[in-house]
Amino acid sequence: MKTMKQLCVLGSCLLVGFAASAASASDAHEHGIAELNAAFEGKRLDIMFKSPADTIVGFEHEVKNEAQHKQVIAAVQQLRDGYQNILLPDAALCILKHANVEQALVAMSDDHDTHEKHGHEDKHGHDENMAASDDHDHDHDKHQDHGGHSDFMVEYTFECQKPKELNSLQVGLFNHYPALETVRYQAIGISGQKGGEVNSATASISLK
Structure with a gap:
């Protein structure tokens, strides 16, 4: 799993600040409102997405039944x-190299908590090795504050052959989570840093 320090090596320290603020700013926890940070440098695109658990699964407590x-x-x-x-964009020929999901609702079993590499073929016909990991057992309360709020934190790394x-x-997440109303974002691209918010009708974020 990539650490926040490793992400910072790319010059994408915005992502580090995002992770730190996400862990401490419980007053920013708003149902239906998620946060996304993107950093694009060279051929690499790093994305961090944070959402209230209620927006993703409809509750924020530890699971109570099967x-x-x-x-x-x-x-x-x-x-x-x-x-x-x-x-x-298809023309960018981007391959998903890393995906990590963290949450505090379920202590994931060893089957979900490994760092196995799987050979895949992406939509462009390229082989990929994607490390998918879930580090819940290390700190089960990491994404749950004292007010009972809980979050999902997601990290993606893409490598694009034609940057x-x-x-x-x-933001395709709107297609899968109807309770997701708004995504507030910050992006670092070729032309610098920008921010704003998108919804299901305006889901595009410019990286230039």
Whole structure:
């Protein structure tokens, strides 16, 4: 799993600040409102997405029954699918190299907590090695504050073979989570840093 310090090496220290503020700013926890930070440098695009658990699965407490357990596991698996959640221009030929999901509702079993590499073929016909990991057992309360709020934190790393074609990204998460109303974002691209917010009708974020 990439650490926040490793992400900072790219010059993308905005992502580090985002992770730190996400851990401490419980007053910023708003249902239906998520945060996304993107940093694009060279061929690499790093994305961090943070959402209230209620927006993703409809509750924020630790699971109380098998149905809720399955619901969280399904959400973790869906959130790992960066190709569905972050839509990038086909011309940029981007491969998902890393996907990580953290949450505090379920202590993931060893089957979900490994760093195995799987050979995949992306939509452009390239082989990929994507490390998917969930480090919940290390700190189960990391994404749950004292007020009972809980979050999902997601990290993606894409490698794009034609970075000049990567001029924007579409937030596909709106297609999977109806309770997600707004995504507030900050992005570092070729032309510098910018920020704003998008919704399901205006889901495009410019990277130039």
